[in-house]
Amino acid sequence: xxSHASHPAIPQPLAEDSYLTHExxxxxxxxxxxxxxxxxxxxxxxxxxFLIGGIFAIMLRTALLTPRSIFAGTPARSFDLYNNMxxxxxxxxxxxxVIPAIPAILGNFVLPLMLGAKDVAFPRLNLLSWxxxxxxxxxxxxxxxxxxxxxxxGWNWPGGWGLDTGWTFYTxxxxxxxxxxxxxxxxxxxxxGFSSILTGVNFLATMHTLRPKGMxxxxxxxxxxxxxxxxxxxxxxxxxxGITLLLxxxxxxxxxxxxxxxxGGDPILYQHFFxxxxxxxxxIMILPAMGIMSELISTFSRKHIxxxxxxxxxxxxxxxxxxxxxxxxxxxxxxxxLANAIFSLLTFSVAIPSAIxxxxxxxxxxxxxxRLRTPMVYALGFIVLFTLGGLTGLFLGSLATDVHLxxxxxxxxxxxxxxxxxxxxxxxxxxxxxxxxxFGRMFSDRWGVxxxxxxxIGFNLTFFIQFLAGTxxxxxxxxxxxxxxxxxxxxxxxxxxxLAAGLVMVAIxxxxxxxxxxxxxxxxxxxxxxxxxxxxxxxxxxxxxxPLADDPYDVESWSYDPAIDGWxxxxxxxxxxRKMTNDE
Amino acid sequence: MTPLLADFGDSFWLPTRASTxxxxxxxxxxxxxxxxxxxxxxxxxxxxxxxVRYRQRRGAKGQGPAGRASHNTALExxxxxxxxxxxxxxxxxxxxxxxxxxxxPPGITxxxxxxxxxxxWLFTYQPSGYESSELHLPLGxxxxxxLRSNDVIHGFFIPDFRFKKDVVPGRETVVSITATKLGTFxxxxxxxxxxxxxxxxxxxxxxxxxDYQRWLKRSIEEEKNxxxxxxxxxxxxxxxxxxxxxxxxSTLAGPSFRDLFGSTQRFTDGSxxxxxxxxxRQFVRSPQARIPVGFEPLMQPFTLDALSEKDLSAxxxxxxxxxxxxxxxxxxxxxxxxxPAATTLRPD
Numbered sequence: 001x002x003s004h005a006s007h008p009a010i011p012q013p014l015a016e017d018s019y020l021t022h023e024x025x026x027x028x029x030x031x032x033x034x035x036x037x038x039x040x041x042x043x044x045x046x047x048x049x050f051l052i053g054g055i056f057a058i059m060l061r062t063a064l065l066t067p068r069s070i071f072a073g074t075p076a077r078s079f080d081l082y083n084n085m086x087x088x089x090x091x092x093x094x095x096x097x098v099i100p101a102i103p104a105i106l107g108n109f110v111l112p113l114m115l116g117a118k119d120v121a122f123p124r125l126n127l128l129s130w131x132x133x134x135x136x137x138x139x140x141x142x143x144x145x146x147x148x149x150x151x152x153x154g155w156n157w158p159g160g161w162g163l164d165t166g167w168t169f170y171t172x173x174x175x176x177x178x179x180x181x182x183x184x185x186x187x188x189x190x191x192x193g194f195s196s197i198l199t200g201v202n203f204l205a206t207m208h209t210l211r212p213k214g215m216x217x218x219x220x221x222x223x224x225x226x227x228x229x230x231x232x233x234x235x236x237x238x239x240x241x242g243i244t245l246l247l248x249x250x251x252x253x254x255x256x257x258x259x260x261x262x263x264g265g266d267p268i269l270y271q272h273f274f275x276x277x278x279x280x281x282x283x284i285m286i287l288p289a290m291g292i293m294s295e296l297i298s299t300f301s302r303k304h305i306x307x308x309x310x311x312x313x314x315x316x317x318x319x320x321x322x323x324x325x326x327x328x329x330x331x332x333x334x335x336x337x338l339a340n341a342i343f344s345l346l347t348f349s350v351a352i353p354s355a356i357x358x359x360x361x362x363x364x365x366x367x368x369x370x371r372l373r374t375p376m377v378y379a380l381g382f383i384v385l386f387t388l389g390g391l392t393g394l395f396l397g398s399l400a401t402d403v404h405l406x407x408x409x410x411x412x413x414x415x416x417x418x419x420x421x422x423x424x425x426x427x428x429x430x431x432x433x434x435x436x437x438x439f440g441r442m443f444s445d446r447w448g449v450x451x452x453x454x455x456x457i458g459f460n461l462t463f464f465i466q467f468l469a470g471t472x473x474x475x476x477x478x479x480x481x482x483x484x485x486x487x488x489x490x491x492x493x494x495x496x497x498x499l500a501a502g503l504v505m506v507a508i509x510x511x512x513x514x515x516x517x518x519x520x521x522x523x524x525x526x527x528x529x530x531x532x533x534x535x536x537x538x539x540x541x542x543x544x545x546x547p548l549a550d551d552p553y554d555v556e557s558w559s560y561d562p563a564i565d566g567w568x569x570x571x572x573x574x575x576x577x578r579k580m581t582n583d584e
Numbered sequence: 585m586t587p588l589l590a591d592f593g594d595s596f597w598l599p600t601r602a603s604t605x606x607x608x609x610x611x612x613x614x615x616x617x618x619x620x621x622x623x624x625x626x627x628x629x630x631x632x633x634x635x636v637r638y639r640q641r642r643g644a645k646g647q648g649p650a651g652r653a654s655h656n657t658a659l660e661x662x663x664x665x666x667x668x669x670x671x672x673x674x675x676x677x678x679x680x681x682x683x684x685x686x687x688x689p690p691g692i693t694x695x696x697x698x699x700x701x702x703x704x705w706l707f708t709y710q711p712s713g714y715e716s717s718e719l720h721l722p723l724g725x726x727x728x729x730x731l732r733s734n735d736v737i738h739g740f741f742i743p744d745f746r747f748k749k750d751v752v753p754g755r756e757t758v759v760s761i762t763a764t765k766l767g768t769f770x771x772x773x774x775x776x777x778x779x780x781x782x783x784x785x786x787x788x789x790x791x792x793x794x795d796y797q798r799w800l801k802r803s804i805e806e807e808k809n810x811x812x813x814x815x816x817x818x819x820x821x822x823x824x825x826x827x828x829x830x831x832x833x834s835t836l837a838g839p840s841f842r843d844l845f846g847s848t849q850r851f852t853d854g855s856x857x858x859x860x861x862x863x864x865r866q867f868v869r870s871p872q873a874r875i876p877v878g879f880e881p882l883m884q885p886f887t888l889d890a891l892s893e894k895d896l897s898a899x900x901x902x903x904x905x906x907x908x909x910x911x912x913x914x915x916x917x918x919x920x921x922x923x924p925a926a927t928t929l930r931p932d
Contacts, residue, residue: 075829076837076880079779166776171737172753177702177778261754266738268752301638304654310664333741333750334757337686341679349673352664358627359663363656365634372635380631387627391620394671398678400605400612403685405776406745407739471597471613473743475774478782482770553654 139188226291410470441517499532521566634665704824
């Protein structure tokens, strides 16, 4: 994107010198230490992963249109293809999309800006994190090609093929059976884990050392509180996943005898290790989403966030509780009834901070001046989907009902409501919200709203029916299924096509904005957090003068200027600079 | 909405109730459901009302009304404390119903061993040791189930019983179950276990207690009089051959047993062999040594514990009986005469 483009369709050229145009050439991107450019690099890679995971999802849903297995080849190969695809759908979506999406793209871009800082605390480490993500991703791509290409075309990939363990890599299936893709996939997840840990370290250091004058902990934007809580989980939990995955590789290759009962190991031990990471990881996925929500709801209600302290502390509470509830994934696995009871009780503790957040968002809307722009439509969608996802979690936290519902489509529906519904909606809402800041261009709000509504409808058609299939007993991870579930599956598949169409519209809207978008104002929404006080897009060093932080939700100090379709205040970079010159 | 309700009894959400656990689970389910409906409606209603009521006025791009409270500790404590009380209640209800499933009632005399292996269920009735591929249960009698896995983790799941338990290799999992409804129900494998996980299904057949005893006695008697072909036919089901090898000529994970005996098979290493008795005996013990062309190396070795030489002989006899390539020697009786004997064994 050139700032000197003379195409008539672009009426106003962007600011002369932004981070996008500051340096040129592919190397200036690949070797950049600018947090904003690293965020864009992440955006490209993570959206590519989302596309791959999404294509798998649509293929899986299409395969489930009929109770029989529909892929070509022998039935065994057709089953294998389905099983490889659901594994890669899950693994790619979780490790490469949902976990990194919000922290790595939006967190990276916004965190230093929200602090009025020039960059994160460790810019080189930040770039290293991206490369680790890419290297880990290449391992996944290898598994994908070796597995799916083999099962689809019968081509024997050198060094073995296939990964059909599900993203959970349960032993002893993963250590004694499955395809040999287990080793590269776990190594890929291991490497990506380091990307996650290093990003967490970087964010924590940045928030501790680079907060501007006037920004006490309780004046930090709530998105940053959420990123802080997320970073704590990333640092404390991800190493456990790394160790577990290495043990898994050792078990598979060297037959050490930790997890495989045939070698004297215990498969339940693996589940404890795995969920000790992977349950907190669920909050790595949802906490940043909640942070975005607080920003969106306040901005688009034109009102101070309600109950700042409760929201901030509830993020920390969720991070703490998240380490105490992993056993709820194992209620039917052979854990003792006492352990089950303790984990069940602790699990419910997570419901409380989540409920606090939802009610505080609603209270923020009360008495506001609500504008249904695209980001706000996503925020409202989030409230509905997260409430449903959270409430259905009660069925799974409760022991008696979990016994019936676990490992059925009820679980599938529940975690899609929380991870995909909630996190994806917050991610898309956040992308639209910060899009003008990232690229300096506006998008079509009308098409933004239409696609958001379409995604909301498609999502609910796809996944609500799966609750019903689950309560009726349809097990998950089934390549074929008893004919009595056909209606549920077909209904869900049709919904998934609508969902996919909505997402394609989002992509078109974004591409159109990049190429033809109207120039964005510095503060198009009237938010009071610091990133809106610099130009859109920001210059390489973010701010001409370090901004002074005040209450991040004092949205009422900004007033709308129709001439620029943006909000102005005496607090902008330019205004502060002007004032300083006048004072001198 | 007829398709939603078809085949599932009369409840919108849950399937038929067919065990003593079902009522307890369903009442907890109903409690959480109505609580969830209440809170969902509350949240969505508030959201919609606020969006309509406080929607920015058309044309006015200015501020909302200033001076609204930015927090209210009493209100916030209210929506902290009420959910806390409610989730504790849910926990207690869920725990009470669960304890009944987790604790074995004393004095159960009937035991059935459940053996899971990829991708087959085998049920062994103690003390007789009689085996079947379907789970037969007497109505209203508590049964002790001993769950074992020969390989990876499987899941023992009967939706109509509201019961599920992972079958973990290397340990015996003892549970109890009491059927409360006559009929045939589905048993699914609920923990992913490989290629044909989704075909690892079995039927649960609940009999009247007297019928159950009669069925068991008759089955044991009949089995004693089996010739090798009929025995092989049964073992083909029970030992899980049927999961991958059809007898109608169609191909699943492995070649169909129809016309397999006596045919010539090529292998991926370029060799070929005639499928005769010595070949089968060798292949079953080390199936990964040579991979037949057109198939994946999915078959796991059968140890002598899993399949004795005598049982293997019976299966070979059965394979021979359904193959056009098999030489009709005096040792093998024509399959037609044995079929009626085998079918009478199936009760339903």
